[in-house]
Amino acid sequence: MTVPALEAEALGKRFGRRADWALRDCSFRLPAGRVCAVAGPNGAGKSTLLALATGLLAPTEGTVRVLGTDPATARPRVGFVDQDKPLYPQLTVAETLRMGADLNPGRWDPDTARRVVDGGDLDPGKRIRSLSGGQRTRVALALALGKRPELLLLDEPMADLDPLARHELMGVLMSQAAAHGTTIVMSSHVVAELEDSCDHLLLVGGGRVRLAGEIDDLLAAHTRVVAPAGTGLAPHEVVESRTTGRQLSALLRPAGPLPADWRTGTPSLEELVLSYLRNPAATAPAAAPETTEAAA
Ligand SMILES: Nc1ncnc2c1ncn2[C@@H]1O[C@H](COP(=O)(O)OP(=O)(O)OP(=O)(O)O)[C@@H](O)[C@H]1O
Known part of the structure; x- marks a missing residue:
């Protein structure tokens, strides 16, 4: 190493x-x-x-x-x-x-x-x-x-x-x-x-x-989703979610495949950073070995 x-x-x-x-x-x-x-x-x-x-x-x-x-x-x-x-x-x-x-x-x-x-x-x-x-x-x-x-x-x-x-x-x-x-x-x-x-x-x-x-790993580990309001987001790790009218928007760390009827996208670095900063309780993903590791 x-x-x-x-x-x-x-x-x-x-x-x-x-x-x-x-x-x-x-x-x-x-x-x-x-x-x-x-x-x-x-x-x-x-x-x-x-x-x-x-x-x-x-x-x-x-x-x-x-x-x-x-x-x-x-x-x-x-x-x-x-x-x-x-x-x-x-x-x-x-x-x-x-x-x-x-x-x-x-x-x-x-x-x-x-x-x-x-x-x-x-x-x-x-x-x-x-x-x-x-x-x-x-x-x-x-x-x-x-x-x-x-x-x-x-x-x-x-x-x-x-x-x-x-x-x-x-x-x-x-x-x-x-x-x-x-x-x-x-x-x-x-x-x-x-x-x-x-x-x-x-x-x-x-x-x-x-x-x-x-940064590539961090972005790839997160997905922006849009689903109908009231949709359950478990078992995915939710960094941030917001309901506006009939729509639920969230930033997730998927724990597996996402339902096909959700709209999904990769966040920008700015979206990722702002979501974590707006949500102090959101936990960091586990770090890959031999890359920067956070254990905060
Ligand atoms: N010399 C100092 N004496 C006392 N408190 C300090 C000192 N330097 C920094 N701090 C405090 O430590 C905290 C972190 O400050 P720091 O300057 O590291 O933040 P920063 O992220 O660089 O901020 P900015 O983006 O505004 O430059 C702040 O609450 C600041 O008030």
């Missing part, structure tokens, strides 16, 4: 003894080489999970292993772009990239870093403090990618980019993943945006991992 890129075991974090848990009972395994979406609403625990993986936060309970070791040891092999994109405001773009090269001797890939910066027509002589939010994101991504990380952790990387820049930078990320087998983990609220790029999902809600696994 290959070493997972990220592995959490009963991981939990709370900020202070009396505080609520920001993240709790979080267990999953992300194989290397995947592009993984970390989705969930505001305050779900996405940033906390990424900060624990970088070692910037210490767990209150449980463990997280990164590239087969502890987060501090793995740090030289990990790139991280924080939601706040911390950069030195007084440095120019060129000086920032030089700093990236100095901090990563033997690993630094100047061509990739320059390609990311050039894609935004950024003047290398401009100071970081005079850049827009989206331009800073571009520099932060250039720094993280120039490091040639084996694992790239991105917290809301696309939030302040315009649609063109988003598309272009997503392309850069995907080509990096394909060329170097980089594992990418990126958080976002916009699930539809991740559907085309990501092959794995970690859905965090209320501080717990609600769903985890290969």
Whole structure:
């Protein structure tokens, strides 16, 4: 079995003894080489999970292993772009990239870093403090990618980019993943945006991992159905059901063949995610071995 890129075991974090848990009972395994979406609403625990993986936060309970070791040891092999994109405001773009090269001797890939910066027509002589939010994101991504990380952790990387820049930078990320087998983990609220790029999902809600696994497997395990109101849905696992007039609509995990007179369809990733988030009591499907496993 290959070493997972990220592995959490009963991981939990709370900020202070009396505080609520920001993240709790979080267990999953992300194989290397995947592009993984970390989705969930505001305050779900996405940033906390990424900060624990970088070692910037210490767990209150449980463990997280990164590239087969502890987060501090793995740090030289990990790139991280924080939601706040911390950069030195007084440095120019060129000086920032030089700093990236100095901090990563033997690993630094100047061509990739320059390609990311050039894609935004950024003047290398401009100071970081005079850049827009989206331009800073571009520099932060250039720094993280120039490091040639084996694992790239991105917290809301696309939030302040315009649609063109988003598309272009997503392309850069995907080509990096394909060329170097980089594992990418990126958080976002916009699930539809991740559907085309990501092959794995970690859905965090209320501080717990609600769903985890290969997106294709998760979608294939669920069916959208429309049946006459009052239809019994047993023995199927119901994630969500709603009756409007004479019609019952539901998202199920079928336990066997469905009646031929039900209308059925495969949900979109967004439908799946929203159904689980609207229904906190819905349980996750059992994970397949050697894919991301949730045991929340
Ligand atoms: N430094 C901190 N001190 C105290 N509480 C914190 C701290 N950081 C996060 N929290 C709390 O932990 C919980 C999870 O926050 P987190 O930032 O991980 O969520 P998130 O899913 O990234 O949210 P968003 O999508 O809004 O960025 C929230 O209730 C938040 O208030």
